[in-house]
Amino acid sequence: MTGSRRTVAALFLLPALVLLGALVVYPIGYSVVRSFYNASGDGFAGADNYKALFTDDGIRTALKNNVIWVVFAPTVSTALGLIFAVLTERVRWGTAFKLVVFMPMAISMLAAGIIFRLVYDQDPDKGVANAVWVGVHDTFAQSSAFPKAHPGRQSPLVARDGGFVTKAAVRAGQPVALPLVGVAPDQMPDGAKKAAAATAESGRITGTTWQDFTRGEGVGKLGAPDPAELGYAGMRIEAVKDGKVVASTEAAGDGTFTLPASADGALLRLPASNFKEPYNGVDWLGPALVTPAVIGSYVWMWAGFAMVLIAAGLAGVPRELLEAARVDGANEWQVFRRVTVPLLAPVLAVVVVTLMINVLKVFDLVYIIAPGSSQDDANVLALELYRKGFAEGQPGVASAIAVFLLLLVIPVMLFNIRRLRREVRR
Secondary structure (H helix, E strand, O other): OOHHHHHHHHHHHHHHHHHHHHHHHHHHHHHHHHOOEOOOOOOEOOOHHHHHHHHOHHHHHHHHHHHHHHHHHHHHHHHHHHHHHHHHOOOOOHHHHHHHHHHHHHOOHHHHHHHHHHHOOOOOOOOHHHHHHHHHHHHHOOOOOOOOOEOOOOOOEEEEOOEEEEOOOOOOOOOEEEEEEOOOHHHOOOOOOEOOOOOOOOOOEEEEEEEOOOOOOOOOOOOOOOOOOEEOOOOEEEEEEOOEEEEEEEOOOOOEEEEOHHHOOOEEEEOHHHOOOOOOOOOOOOOOOHHHHHHHHHHHHHHHHHHHHHHHHHHOOOHHHHHHHHHOOOOHHHHHHHHHHHHHHHHHHHHHHHHHHHHHOOOHHHHHHOOOOOHHHHOOHHHHHHHHHHHOOOHHHHHHHHHHHHHHHHHHHHHHHHHHHHHHHO
């Protein structure tokens, strides 16, 4: 190459080299130098900042969570991508399905974090995850309709074992009043009707349990059903003698109930099951589940990326090999496991390694989704770098974390580059 051509080539490369130096080389070099200085930057700290990587509790938690991320997030994303890529080959609407699965890739990490912060909201009326979970739970274990009910003034009931029991034993032929308050009108059961006073029956215990409250000062009679008051439909009542339940029943829509003669002389108990709080779902963003929950949002975003790359590799798999395996008697699972997956191994390796590099730098999702109360438990190295550098005033430690992350990423990146070059040569 002549001197003039070299000069022209250098001039064309110069803008790119300047940008590369300003945006990549200089920040890396400065971070390496800064990692050996103290917080103020005017004192040499030696290896103290690097020692903090293994002694600081926050950094150790972040390192542990990064290991979890590297092991599970790429593996699950790649596995789902492989399944989607193989299955969508066999359906007519496969292209539309791939479009839907890949669509989250068009969303920024910030937007995805906000979406999943709402998805994982503890309130079932807001969070989709808990709305589904609570719906399934309540299908098999219905929650109580009276979690806030309690005795009012001059009540014949006293609290015991999470429920309420009458102060005195009841007698056959004498109607019993079991008034309660505390349930909002819009929270009453659908079957609730206007409360009615029980009619005395010879040889039986009868009574009424109802909402003994009428809006308005001085309105209604305390201890007796009023026209505007509703019965506690479905309230369970038990007759207890010597600590044993001898009879039980449930109140009708108007709150009335009847117990047999065996309940004569017993105490009436409204058991704790009437008043248990409604099931509120899973604390997805609590300390125990916050990391798996955030990983779930990452998989939602990146499974489409894995699917597209694997589908491209699958398109290059010789169909005659698959047909030959089927002719030899292999079923679809055996074809998938013994033929398809081995042929896709190079593509799968590239996808896994690429996602590993990506998760080592994950920051946005953890920062946005994890609430302040559990952010320490969801901490990762990139987030800890931000916290040390900008919140805790320790730029030296933050630089050491940045260098450590670079050292973790470089081997994985080199492995990926070598594999890609090997594929190009083939």
